Amino acid sequence: MTQREVVSFIEALALANPNASSELVFTNAYTLLVSVVLSAQATDVSVNKATVGLFADAPDPATMVRLGEDGVARHIRTIGLWRAKAKNVVALSQVLIDRHGGEVPSDRLSLEALPGVGRKTANVVLNVVFGESTMAVDTHILRLGNRTGLAPGATPRAVEDQLVKRIPRDMLRPSHHWLILHGRYVCKARAPECWHCVGRPYCHYPDKRLEPV
Known part of the structure; x- marks a missing residue:
């Protein structure tokens, strides 16, 4: 063109x-981040179905870590790559607690350092949550x-x-x-x-x- x-x-x-707007259902930066991580090789519809129960049990990094990999896995077995995704969601939640006070960072370098987060996921979070172009x-x-x-x-x-x-x-x-x-x-x-x-x-x-x- x-x-x-x-x-x-x-x-x-x-x-x-x-x-x-995004078709993922989320309430804050953290739930969007997790949803985008889960959406790799999965539809937004399937992710939304899985996260209804997941976010009811674990709406923040601390409760997600306590839920653990097996607990996360129980909610997301219906989406692709669920074992690896459960591991990454718990791991990234722990990093958020250890390095960022439980908050989702607003810079690309910190986002891409999180387990399971690549450039595409970082771009979504920066765009939707932090208003970057x-x-x-x-x-x-x-x-x-x-x-x-x-x-x-x-x-x-x-x-x-x-x-x-x-x-x-x-x-x-x-x-x-x-x-x-x-x-x-x-x-x-x-x-x-x-x-x-x-x-x-x-x-x-x-x-x-x-x-x-």
């Missing part, structure tokens, strides 16, 4: 979904960036760097949600629903599906 097409594409998504690139945004020509790149970091560079600064923070939701519900992996895509006039995908299949 040209720079003008990038802006028009983002403006179209914004107009279609002005109040876009970050771009968390998941599989949906990686696909969308390449398919549409919005931000071509072979890796999540390459796509992230292109998006940060190309999307106007004042639109960058909410674009995280606009793009994820568009990739999740419209620009789907196997069957993109181009016939009702508001960004279609600016998209460079050569094999647009102009009718439902």
